[in-house]
Amino acid sequence: MILVLDFGGQYNQLIARRVRECNVYCEVHPNTLSIGKIKEMNPKGIIFTGGPNSVYKPESATISTEIFELGVPVLGICYGSQLIAHLLGGKVDTAPVSEYGKTEVAIKSSSSKLFDGVSSKTICWMSHTDYISKAPEGFEITADTPVCPVAGMEDEKRKIYAVQFHPEVLHSVEGSKMLSNFVYKVCECAGDWRMDSFVATTIKQLKEKIGSGKALCALSGGVDSSVAAVLLSKAIGKQLTCVFVDHGLLRKDEGDQVEAVFGPDGPYDLNFIRVNAQERFYEKLKGVTEPEAKRKIIGEEFIRVFEEEAKKIGAVDFLVQGTIYPDVIESGLGKSAVIKSHHNVGGLPDYVDFKEIVEPLRLLFKDEVRKAGRELEIPEYLVNRQPFPGPGLGIRIIGEVTAEKVKIVQDADAIYREEIAKAGVDKNLGQYFAALTNMRSVGVMGDFRTYDYAIALRAVMTSDFMTAESAQIPWEVLHKVTNRIVNEVKGVNRVMYDCTSKPPATIEFE
Known part of the structure; x- marks a missing residue:
């Protein structure tokens, strides 16, 4: 090394x-x-x-x-x-x-x-x-x-x-x-550190470490938690329980996609629990408009739901976390400023009865985690899943979060992602999504006056997510996306494209 x-x-x-x-x-x-x-x-x-x-x-x-x-x-x-x-x-x-x-x-x-x-x-x-x-x-x-x-x-x-x-x-x-x-x-190194050997070695080590013990994993459907879950599944099978909390702020059909891969009909040998807590989260977010308050409520409620499910399972020996190497470097060297108050699942060790934390990906960078996912034959749409914030669509909806607004942004985002992929312009993009602004404006559809929401489209190019440039999406693609959104998504009469780089803006809206 x-x-x-x-x-x-x-x-x-x-x-x-x-x-x-x-x-x-x-x-x-x-x-x-x-x-x-x-x-x-x-x-x-x-x-x-x-x-x-x-x-x-x-x-x-x-x-x-x-x-x-x-x-x-x-x-x-x-x-x-x-x-x-x-x-x-x-x-x-x-x-x-x-x-x-x-x-x-x-x-x-x-x-x-x-x-x-x-x-x-x-x-x-x-x-x-x-x-x-x-x-x-x-x-x-x-x-x-x-x-x-x-x-x-x-x-x-x-x-x-x-x-x-x-x-x-x-x-x-x-x-x-x-x-x-x-x-x-x-240095005359051998050059034999490869992902296939990493996966095989990690599975072997997990088997030895966990033995006949039980492990619990908070599964978000993101690449880190998915790869961690599959490694554990290969090592200990049904001794692993994955809890997937659907907070109602995921992208369109995402909860069902996660269940299709990890649920009882999926290819992996593990216990899968899906908690449909959408209404519970919407109730907690009622009337809340301040971005940081929304983040904290979503993060805190996630922990509460996970804690309740963990108590039903009883004591476990190991808590599985999808920590990756940049997190280890940043916390270990103490040189990074805190950018977000809620990222992944913070604070779980204080609330769950376990003996030890297992972090099978703590030595890998994000691109290496994706390689490990391919080695494990995890579906490509999960392996290549774009970075998605812990609070989900809660911070892509400006102002109060409601079930109606979630559906609007889910439908608009699905159209945007579909057309971007169809046009083949997604390959160079670091992140792209639709957000719902809190702005309503007058429009006309047919012979009728409308007073509906404006959707903002965002697409950036970035190598490290610390800085980002707004992507120049071809006009014909944006035009098609706009037509589809205003025609197919109820409650939207205007679509805008965000041209701002980071800095001064952030990649996400809140």
């Missing part, structure tokens, strides 16, 4: 994903990890991430020079490269000219394993105000730019490598090749 040590860089998860794309297992840990723990983990290579600070300031993140005496190859990226230089006797200064964005880098070494097969001039992503003004003794300068004298350096004897740019970012045209060279040619 490759160990990524985080010095506060924004691309720490991206580095791990790029390494895993080479079929090499990788973990991200804070730079404060002890040398003893690193020895215990026995990594084949170590990568230092970027970071926001200047290495020469006393308060900046650092690490013991013992790490260079372990005999394990090290690759420093951006701040990580400057830290190597600083710790080993080189010099780091404020650069006369900062470099940001796509930059042409000249490769000066023809024998470097890191740059094997890389073009002599290659485009890389730079993001720095400091630079290495003098490489440490024993290091060869392997790359430069017109304003950065040490864009790459290495001490091949000690297997210490450093690059000022970010090879993990897609804008670095041959960055993936460099990282592949590091893990294969420098």
